[in-house]
Amino acid sequence: GEQVEQRPPHLSVREGDSAVITCTYTDPNSYYFFWYKQEPGASLQLLMKVFSSTEINEGQGFTVLLNKKDKRLSLNLTAAHPGDSAAYFCAVPHGSSGNKLIFGIGTLLSVKP
Amino acid sequence: EAAVTQSPRNKVAVTGGKVTLSCNQTNNHNNMYWYRQDTGHGLRLIHYSYGAGSTEKGDIPDGYKASRPSQENFSLILELATPSQTSVYFCASGEPGLGGREQYFGPGTRLTVL
Secondary structure, three states: OOOEEEEOOEEEEEOOOOEEEEEEEOOOOOOEEEEEEEOOOOOEEEEEEEEOOOOEEEEOOEEEEEEOOOOEEEEEEOOOOHHHOEEEEEEEEEOOOOOEEEEOOOEEEEEEO | OOOEEEEOOEEEEOOOOOEEEEEEEOOOOOEEEEEEEEOOOEEEEEEEEOOOOOOEEOOOOOOOEEEOOOOOEEEEEEOOOOHHHOEEEEEEEEOOOOOOOOEEEOOOEEEEEO
């Protein structure tokens, strides 16, 4: 079945630095990919939904890159600020109907002033 | 106006006791899910449902049952709770769709089994 590997598990950067989180997946037939953000003690919030035909997706302060050849999804925070400190999870559909998501192990990002 | 709510938010149970975690969604989504979150494991799927009356086993169903009596409600039942079930449990809802669809999460329930 689908497997998702997410790295790094922990990431510490200074305010204004960039931060990159990467997930690799195995199922080449995934149409959608998702990034979730979880602030300390809170639930998971959908950060971005990525469609497989779009290689670059931009949000507020971040970019998601999809490399289908290498089956790699990356979240790039361009100029991190302390409010970005959170856990980030990638999620990839799996199962015959795609109704289930398999989540990466998560990356705990700490942005220091 | 939260679309996915969970109760209780915190629960302390004794080993061998029965625990029921409840989830309600107002998204009118067909699919609902129960996950547990543990350090080092991310989110793992316990049970899910395609609609009222249906429940399906997820990746780690042992020791858990689920019930979906209506479109809005989905419960997770621990008949004989064990300390290894101490965790944070999240409920989610989502629409079905080929190729995958996003899920929307509730606030979580922190369960401690003593």
